[in-house]
Amino acid sequence: MASKSKKKYPNQVSNKKLAKILEEREKLKNSQRTKISDLPEGIQQIEDLNRQEIMRRIEELFRKVYFETIKNGTPLLSVPSRSSSNVIYDQKSELLLLGEKYVERKWNDLGAIKKFTAQLRVYQIIYELLDLDIHGSKREVFYTDVSLFGDQHTGSDPLIEDCAVSLGTYRKNIHITANDRGLVVGRIKYLDNGDPIDCTRQGSSGKNVNPMQDHITDMESDAEFILVIEKQAAFLRLAEDKFYEKYPCIILTGSGQPNVATRIFLRRMNHELELPVFAIMDSDPYGLDILRVYGLGSKALSYESYELATPDIKWLGVRPSDLDKYNLPQNCRLPMTKEDISRAKSMMEEDFVKVRPEWIKELDLMVKTRKKAEIQALASRGIKFFTEEYLPTKIETGDWV
Numbered sequence: 001m002a003s004k005s006k007k008k009y010p011n012q013v014s015n016k017k018l019a020k021i022l023e024e025r026e027k028l029k030n031s032q033r034t035k036i037s038d039l040p041e042g043i044q045q046i047e048d049l050n051r052q053e054i055m056r057r058i059e060e061l062f063r064k065v066y067f068e069t070i071k072n073g074t075p076l077l078s079v080p081s082r083s084s085s086n087v088i089y090d091q092k093s094e095l096l097l098l099g100e101k102y103v104e105r106k107w108n109d110l111g112a113i114k115k116f117t118a119q120l121r122v123y124q125i126i127y128e129l130l131d132l133d134i135h136g137s138k139r140e141v142f143y144t145d146v147s148l149f150g151d152q153h154t155g156s157d158p159l160i161e162d163c164a165v166s167l168g169t170y171r172k173n174i175h176i177t178a179n180d181r182g183l184v185v186g187r188i189k190y191l192d193n194g195d196p197i198d199c200t201r202q203g204s205s206g207k208n209v210n211p212m213q214d215h216i217t218d219m220e221s222d223a224e225f226i227l228v229i230e231k232q233a234a235f236l237r238l239a240e241d242k243f244y245e246k247y248p249c250i251i252l253t254g255s256g257q258p259n260v261a262t263r264i265f266l267r268r269m270n271h272e273l274e275l276p277v278f279a280i281m282d283s284d285p286y287g288l289d290i291l292r293v294y295g296l297g298s299k300a301l302s303y304e305s306y307e308l309a310t311p312d313i314k315w316l317g318v319r320p321s322d323l324d325k326y327n328l329p330q331n332c333r334l335p336m337t338k339e340d341i342s343r344a345k346s347m348m349e350e351d352f353v354k355v356r357p358e359w360i361k362e363l364d365l366m367v368k369t370r371k372k373a374e375i376q377a378l379a380s381r382g383i384k385f386f387t388e389e390y391l392p393t394k395i396e397t398g399d400w401v
Contacts, residue, residue: 009245013396018247020398021225024276028312033271034093036306043088044080044098044303049169051130057167058127065120069107077105077119080165080303082158087302089351094311096296098165098303115159118148122159129175135212137177165303171260172213172307181255182209182262183235186244187223188269190216199250204240209252211261213268221273222248227391228266228313229253230281230290234375234386241387247395250275257290260301263308266294270310278316278400280391283323284336284372285343288363291315296352314400315359317390318375320366326390332377336370358401 015022049057068075079102080086086099105116125144129136138160142152149155164171185206188199193215199207210216227249229235235253238244244251250269254262270277279294281287295313297305323333336344347353348363366372378386394400 009248011246012248013246013392017392017396018224021276021395023398024314025224025274028270028276029274031312034095034306034311039093039095039097039306040088040090042100043090044100044165045168046165046170046303046306047168048307049167049173051133051173051175054167054169054173055127055130058123061123061166062120074107075116076107077116077166078102079105079119079162082161082165082300082303084299087299091351091355093306094296094352094355095305095309096299096302097305114148118145118155119159119162121145121148122156122163126163126174126176133175135175135177137179137211139179141176161301161303170304170307171301172264177211178259178261180208180211180259180261182253182259182265183207183232183255184209184250184252184265185235185239186250187248188219188221188250188273190219192216200244202239205236206239206251206253209262209265211259213261213264216265216268219269219272221250221269221275223250223273223275224248225250225395226266226269226275226277227251227316228277228279228294229375230256230279230287231375232256234280238387238391241384243387243391247392254290254294258294260308263294263310267308267310270312277310277313278395279313280317280375281315282372282374283318283320283366284334284374285340285347285366287318288315288347288359289343292347292350292352315362316394316400318373318378319362319401320369320371321362323369323371323373326378326381328373328377329380332380333371333373336366336372340372341367341370356401362401 065075081101081103086101088097088099090097106112107116125141138157142149142156160176164174183206185199185202190197192210232253232255238251252266269275279291281291295309295311297309344363344367348360353359378390
């Protein structure tokens with residue numbers, strides 16, 4: 001267990017007002033966490049490897065390619081398929097996991113040769129980063145060979161994931177990072193590459209979530225819960241108002257769809273600090289999709305869902321039922337598009353959602369009313385309604401699903 005911070009907050013609410021939160025935290029402490037050994041058979045085996053082992057595996061792969069070329073003249077790379085047809089939902093762990101299907105990349109035509117060469121180039125970059133024990137960004141990988149990769153999002157980025165899963169490890173271990181759009185503020189302290197960080201002393205904009213999560217150690221907190229906020233604007237309102245002083249919490253945002261580092265950081269706080277997680281998203285299918293990514297994982301990164309997902313995340317708001325409950329004006333409720341309605345209906349058929357009847361009820365209400373709303377719509381009730389009335393009421397009454 002992490003030790004508690006000693007800082008005092010005279011305006012902190014009483015434990016009586018936090019009773020529902022404390023109950024949820026006690027449930028979390030007593031729950032059985034999924035271990036890697038609990039995951040089903042028939043999935044890709046991913047390990048938390050050190051850099052020496054990953055370098056050894058890359059060396060072995062290049063030797064294999066070399067000897068196959070000498071022997072057959074046509075080397076190939078066998079890569080785990082990351083297509084949706086190879087993604088499995090495990091009901092017990094409530095995670096999306098990658099199956100055992102493979103695809104082969106052969107040196108037999110112009111298109112295949114380019115992709116084959118590009119993947120070997122990514123392996124080479126990974127090896128160099130590990131050998132020097134430094135990190136590089138996905139953008140930097142792309143710029144090492146623009147003519148070969150062609151496009152970052154369709155060229156080098158997918159190959160980075162292919163290399164990680166082929167090596168049997170998490171992407172964080174290959175020393176390639178994404179951008180740092182995640183932000184955190186509130187009652188957590190940790191060491192970042194040995195430097196002490198206090199997230200109550202990060203001003204009104206918070207601290208960037210370090211993409212190099214292996215540098216984050218020695219987390220400690222006196223918080224009772226974590227708030228995940230979809231949008232940066234709502235996060236900044238909470239940070240500026242120092243909401244965490246009155247309600248002992250850690251506040252996190254991925255500024256929209258969260259990157260890998262933000263999801264890893266959330267899962268670590270949830271597990272290592274044993275803190276329940278509550279989410280505030282827009283009341284629309286896109287907001288719920290972001291919530292689902294935090295909780296379930298994503299198909300594209302299903303091979304590392306165990307390190308990324310927080311299945312016990314709770315939906316605090318903004319829920320469709322809140323629009324009437326908190327008297328949001330009609331002109332703040334936006335009409336849903338046909339795509340929105342179709343997306344909401346399809347989400348109700350997903351396994352992760354189907355086992356949550358209250359989520360189904362909220363989605364059904366959204367479809368019936370054909371209305372959606374942003375978090376910022378709460379400002380129609382007053383600029384501080386979100387931090388001084390909406391969230392306190394939700395927290396103190398245990399209004400989450």
